[in-house]
Amino acid sequence: MSNSDDRTQTVSGKAAEASSTDKPDGSSRGIIVLCFCIGLVVSLVFGWVVFPKLLYSRKQQPIDFNHNLHAGLVSNGCESCHFLRDDGTYSGTPKLAQCIDCHQDVQGNSPEEAKFVEQYVKKGIEVPWLVYARQPDCVFFSHAAHVKAAKMDCVTCHGDIGDSEHLKVYEQNRISGYSRDVEGASLIGFKKHTWDRMKMDDCSECHQKQKAVMGSVQTQKEGCFVCHK
């Protein structure tokens, strides 16, 4: 018992000494403020500039496909490669079968095409395309509803990918594993175009505008099983 009392006395004694020597005068207060400001700036830069870069890993597509070039070459527009099947499912990214008629052998002198023919066509390996718009596993999305029934344009949800000359970098969230095109380019949720972000609320926002039927008892919005599976 007496031991612990002694100890507390010595500790408080030291604390008293320390506070008497460290009493801040004008200049050291300035240093404290300066340190605080530097710290603040460093954290802001880290939070707004460094962290978003760290959060997303950047991946190149296996082959840099040129949409603009092919638009004039194929016979049936986008549907030559991205088409709806009769049962309403979507073909999605093209398979080799859609390329093979033209790319059996190298056509021009672009290194990308040579790589494509060498590494994939000749070996019969499908290209592992990275899908910018890929939704989580639990989401049901229907191109038939939007493209066929509602006659919507691809640009509304995908931006100008269909008219681009190069495939952009695919950015994947290291924590969630989702694509940045789904989560939105801006971390604070700022959105300029309809295709900037495609999260649950973005789907719902348009559906509500389009007067979709609200069946959910809990949320008075759409039933969860409209978009989930």
Place this chain on the structure above:
Amino acid sequence: MKAEENHGNTKKFGMVIDLDVCTGCGSCMVACMAENNVPFRKDESDKLKSITWMRVYKLSNGKPYPETDICYLPRPCQHCEGHEGHSPCVSVCPATATDYDMQTGIVSQIYTRCFGCRYCMAACPYHARYFNWYDPVWPKGMEKYLNPDVSVRMRGVVEKCSFCIQRYQAAKNRAFMEGKADIEEGDYQTACTQACPAGAITFGDLNNPAHAVYKLKKQPNAFRLLERLGTNPKIYYLSSREWVRRAGDNYLKNEGPAKIG
């Protein structure tokens, strides 16, 4: 208030199961597991840990031979409407992970939203909800057989029968392609309905007079499980046997089976 309510003009999917026809073969259970990526374990003897969206129960009249009689009773999620969609599980879910859709009458379960509190399991009087005590483990190679239209679940969430919602979504997709305004009865059938070799299960829109279930549910032999709780379920059972109809609820000796609605 009439217990059996309508959703107005909207759909209300439900089932009529003829217990006089059911042989208890269990095809519905197998078809359901395969269709919906239901996880299973090597040792399924502990029924507290196994998951069966569709489960066949065996009832007995408890009489000695020669009066002994048994009945098999398939039990999917009853998709209770309750009163205005307040089914027991939906009312207690603190996460909005389970919901009642007035457009289809289907009680949905969003696995990514569920955090595993299991209130819904306590609230469900039919034991139709199951908890994932473990992450699913598929025997080597079996992951290739998984249904891509059904999301797989993870440890710590509750799951249950969805009336094969993926088949409804696929049916609507086909209708969009054909330019049809609506789907027909045959376009959307659950896996258990199609798998039943005896044809005991009939599935359809209970609100649509053109569907078989509409007439079947009005048969005098029809009853629902725990009718008097007011859960207003959408699974109707048929049986010509009085003791089976009585087994649907906890009736006293002097009570007869309750009338529907």
